[in-house]
Amino acid sequence: xxxxxxxxxxxxxxxxxxxxxxxxxxxxxxxxxxxxxxxxxxxxxxxxxxxxxxxxxxxxxxxxxxxxxxxxxxxxxxxxxxxxxxxxxxxxxxxxxxxxxxxxxxxxxxxxxxxxxxxxxxxxxxxxxxxxxxxxxxxxxxxxxxxxxxxxxxxxxxxxxxxxxxxxxxxxxxxxxxxxxxxxxxxxxxxxxxxxxxxxxxxxxxxxxxxxxxxxxxxxxxxxxxxxxxxxxxxxxxxxxxxxxxxxxxxxxxxxxxxxxxx
Amino acid sequence: xxxxxxxxxxxxxxxxxxxxxxxxxxxxxxxxxxxxxxxxxxxxxxxxxxxxxxxxxxxxxxxxxxxxxxxxxxxxxxxxxxxxxxxxxxxxxxxxxxxxxxxxxxxxxxxxxxxxxxxxxxxxxxxxxxxxxxxxxxxxxxxxxxxxxxxxxxxxxxxxxxxxxxxxxxxxxxxxxxxxxxxxxxxxxxxxxxxxxxxxxxxxxxxxxxxxxxxxxxxxxxxxxxxxxxxxxxxxxxxxxxxxxxxxxxxxxxxxxxxxxxxxxxxxxxxxxxxxxxxxx
Numbered sequence: 001x002x003x004x005x006x007x008x009x010x011x012x013x014x015x016x017x018x019x020x021x022x023x024x025x026x027x028x029x030x031x032x033x034x035x036x037x038x039x040x041x042x043x044x045x046x047x048x049x050x051x052x053x054x055x056x057x058x059x060x061x062x063x064x065x066x067x068x069x070x071x072x073x074x075x076x077x078x079x080x081x082x083x084x085x086x087x088x089x090x091x092x093x094x095x096x097x098x099x100x101x102x103x104x105x106x107x108x109x110x111x112x113x114x115x116x117x118x119x120x121x122x123x124x125x126x127x128x129x130x131x132x133x134x135x136x137x138x139x140x141x142x143x144x145x146x147x148x149x150x151x152x153x154x155x156x157x158x159x160x161x162x163x164x165x166x167x168x169x170x171x172x173x174x175x176x177x178x179x180x181x182x183x184x185x186x187x188x189x190x191x192x193x194x195x196x197x198x199x200x201x202x203x204x205x206x207x208x209x210x211x212x213x214x215x216x217x218x219x220x221x222x223x224x225x226x227x228x229x230x231x232x233x234x235x236x237x238x239x240x241x242x243x244x245x246x247x248x249x250x251x252x253x254x255x256x257x258x259x260x261x262x263x
Numbered sequence: 264x265x266x267x268x269x270x271x272x273x274x275x276x277x278x279x280x281x282x283x284x285x286x287x288x289x290x291x292x293x294x295x296x297x298x299x300x301x302x303x304x305x306x307x308x309x310x311x312x313x314x315x316x317x318x319x320x321x322x323x324x325x326x327x328x329x330x331x332x333x334x335x336x337x338x339x340x341x342x343x344x345x346x347x348x349x350x351x352x353x354x355x356x357x358x359x360x361x362x363x364x365x366x367x368x369x370x371x372x373x374x375x376x377x378x379x380x381x382x383x384x385x386x387x388x389x390x391x392x393x394x395x396x397x398x399x400x401x402x403x404x405x406x407x408x409x410x411x412x413x414x415x416x417x418x419x420x421x422x423x424x425x426x427x428x429x430x431x432x433x434x435x436x437x438x439x440x441x442x443x444x445x446x447x448x449x450x451x452x453x454x455x456x457x458x459x460x461x462x463x464x465x466x467x468x469x470x471x472x473x474x475x476x477x478x479x480x481x482x483x484x485x486x487x488x489x490x491x492x493x494x495x496x497x498x499x500x501x502x503x504x505x506x507x508x509x510x511x512x513x514x515x516x517x518x519x520x521x522x523x524x525x526x527x528x529x530x531x532x533x534x535x536x537x538x539x540x541x542x543x544x
Contacts, residue, residue, distance in 0.1 A: 126406040128441070135432070135441055151453045152413070161406070161413050165449035172448040173431045173441055 011262045012198035013045040015077075015189070015217065017207035018060065020230020021251055022048075028067040029229055035252035036069060042259055045196045046071075049205075051079045051182045051212070053120040053147045053163075056104040077192045079147045079182030080105040083118055085191040086145060086181055092116035095134060097125040098147070119163050119170075119178075120147035126166050138174045148182030183209075184216025204245070204262060206254045208232045215240040223262070225254045278526030281503055282541035286482040287323035289472055289497070290314070291463075292354075293330060293433060294488030294510015295531050297345055300436025306345045307509050309532025314347055316535050320542070323476045326354045327469070327485070329428035329462045329492070331398030331443070333379040335359065355472050357427040357462030358383040361396060364461060370423065372396045375412040375446075377403055394423035397450070397458075399430075399443045409446065416454045424450055428462040430492055434511045463489075464496020473500075486534050488512050495522040505534055 016022060022032050039046060048071060050060065057076045064071055080102055087094055093110045096103065098120035117134045138144050150162035167178050181187050193203055200221030207213025207224070208231050214224030218240070226237055226244040229251070237247040248254055276283075293299055296310045317324050326349065330338055335358070339351045358380060365372060371388050374381070376398035395412050416422040430442035447458045462468055473480055480501030487493020488510030497504040506516060506524040509531075517527060528534045 123406045126409075128402045128404045131404075131445075132439075132441055135445075136439060139439065151455075152417075158414060159417060161410055161449075161453055165409075165413075165453040168452040169441075169445035169449040173445045 010202070011044055011204060011258065012202040013047065013193060013196045013204075014039060014258065015047050015049050015192055015203060015205040015222070016251070017205070017209065017213050018048055018050045018064070019052075020208035020232070021206060021213075021227055022064070022069060023067055024230055026063075026067075028069070029250050029252075031252040032250070033068050033070070035255040036071075038259065039255045040070070042263055044258075044263070045198070047075055047077050047192055047196070049077045049183070049188075049192055051148055053079055053102055053182075054099050056101060057081070058104065059101075078105070079188060080120070082181040082188045082191045083120075083145055083147055084109065085194065086179070086187065087116065087118070090116075090143075092143065092145075094118040094145070095137060095142075096120075097122045097130065097134065099124075114142070116143050116145060117170075118145045118147070119167055121150070121153070121163050123160065126161070131166065131170070135170060135173050138170060138176055144170060144174070144176055144178040146178040146180045146182075149178075149180055183212040184219065186216075186220045189217055189220035189222060204258060206251060210236040210240050210244070214244045218242060218245070225257065227251055227254055278503060278505060279537040279541050281525070282484070282538040283544070284482070285322060285484050285538070285542075287325070287473075287476045287478045287484075288317060288538070289325050289327050289469075289483055289485045289502070290317075290531070291485070291487030291489065291493045292326055292328040292342070294512070295486060295507055296326075296342065296347060298434060298436055298510065303341050303344055305436060306347070307530060309530055311346045311348075313531045313535040314349065316539060318348060320539060322538075323478065324353065325472050325476055327463060327472050328354065328356050329399070329430060329443075330356050331358060331380050331427045331462075332377040332401060334383045337379065355468070355475075357468070358398070360468060360471065361425055361427060361461045362387060364425070365394075370394045372425075373412060373415040374398075375403070375408055376400050376427070393419060393421075394425060395450070396425045396427065397443055397446055398427040400446075401440070404441075404446055409449070413450060413453050416450065416456070422454055422456050424454070424456060424458040426458040426460050428492065429458075429460045429464070430489060432511060434488075439511070463487075463492045464499065466496075466500050469497060469500045469502070473502075484538075486531060490516040490519055490522050490524065494524045498522070498525070507531055507534065 061073045093114045094116045095114040096118050099122050146167040149164035151164045152159045152162050204223040205217030214226045218224045223245040226247045297304050297306045342349050371392050373392035373395045377400050426447035429444035431444050432439045432442050484503045485497030486505045494504030494506050503525045505526040508529050
């Protein structure tokens with residue numbers, strides 16, 4: 001086993017953020033497709049990670065393939081996947097308070113006689129009756145799993161409450177803490193690596209969000225590379241501690257660094 | 264011996280002995296007098312008689328509630344239908360206190376409350392709201408209604424949120440239900456602000472009841488089913504607080520990390536029996 005830096009084993013896996021890192025809206029980051037191909041030749045495992053809770057893996061795959069990225073559905077890992085992974089591990093049967101379009105990613109999970117509550121972005125489910133049902137389950141011992149805790153999001157007709165407020169309310173009602181599975185939680189990164197058979201110290205994360213991508217990954221024991229595309233703003237690298245292992249212009253530069261220094 | 268305003272008084276005695284020196288009792292209502300549910304709900308066994316015995320004694324009596332699904336008038340009428348000897352002037356719910364605050368601070372509210380409470384706010388200017396009031400809206404806590412309240416707050420330069428109580432849940436005849444506190448926390452999180460609580464356990468609220476009775480806090484005892492908001496809130500003001508094992512009581516309440524009731528009794532009837540026994544000696 002080669003040691004490329006003190007105490008750190010050679011790289012086995014690369015996690016890559018999607019929106020803002022490989023593409024921005026409907027445009028690929030220049031050179032990103034070729035950079036990905038080069039990375040694949042280097043025999044490291046690759047996974048594409050994102051916090052989306054409304055789009056199924058199939059939707060994401062279609063968009064990326066349309067932009068000429070070479071990837072497979074089973075290489076995509078979303079916060080929904082993190083939730084699914086956790087449910088399978090603990091053998092929970094969930095009450096799924098998630099958007100209909102996200103249910104697809106939970107196919108095959110037994111939802112009869114639920115003994116766990118999973119909350120995503122699901123306005124249709126945030127009504128009094130359903131929340132009462134979730135509340136009573138948690139009081140009876142069901143764990144509360146939150147896909148993420150966003151305060152609000154932007155809809156066409158203005159700002160709208162995200163899942164965060166409802167998760168917080170249920171935590172207050174039950175004196176329980178939710179397990180949050182999306183970035184930047186450690187659980188997310190641990191689950192993303194779990195089927196790759198490598199430890200966090202053998203992995204690196206590339207993303208445009210200093211706190212959620214890089215900060216979260218490094219907190220989980222991985223290396224983090226911050227790219228200056230997408231939502232990146234001048235000075236972001238100074239907002240996390242420790243700072244990113246590397247801050248570079250875009251995804252192709254990150255790949256170059258990995259190929260030259262981390263393998 | 265401890266000095267209090269020039270008089271010698273016995274060292275602070277615990278429950279039930281403290282009942283000897285009491286001058287007034289404050290009762291919570293839901294979970295102590297009755298359980299809410301279908302229609303008028305159900306009187307808790309022994310409570311009607313217990314209230315009668317208290318009224319016949321030399322103790323002052325008031326009712327303190329965080330009930331916000333109906334106006335005080337309608338709510339008192341319901342209790343009377345259930346058989347309780349009770350009148351509006353003895354009952355202290357949050358809405359009248361909230362209206363006083365609005366007047367005091369020249370605020371115009373956006374209301375997220377139960378339909379049944381709306382008449383209480385008939386005389387209040389609700390145009391161009393500069394604050395939000397939430398009450399126990401129950402099924403009116405739809406995503407849409409919550410979003411509307413959220414949008415009012417997020418659009419204000421100085422957002423002000425009043426919560427009529429901060430309870431976590433209460434018990435109805437068909438099980439536990441989420442209370443206003445849950446939605447208060449939700450909006451606090453969404454807007455990154457702190458709500459002002461009107462009603463139990465706000466000290467101002469308890470003080471207004473004590474003022475009406477003309478009593479100091481150490482002369483009064485609060486009896487309730489909510490360990491944090493009834494008992495804890497009362498103790499915080501200097502009153503004794505006793506919890507009943509009816510209503511939303513749960514066995515874990517007797518092992519709570521921060522609040523320890525001065526006494527725990529099976530129900531209001533038992534509390535009153537113990538109080539009157541102490542005073543007969």
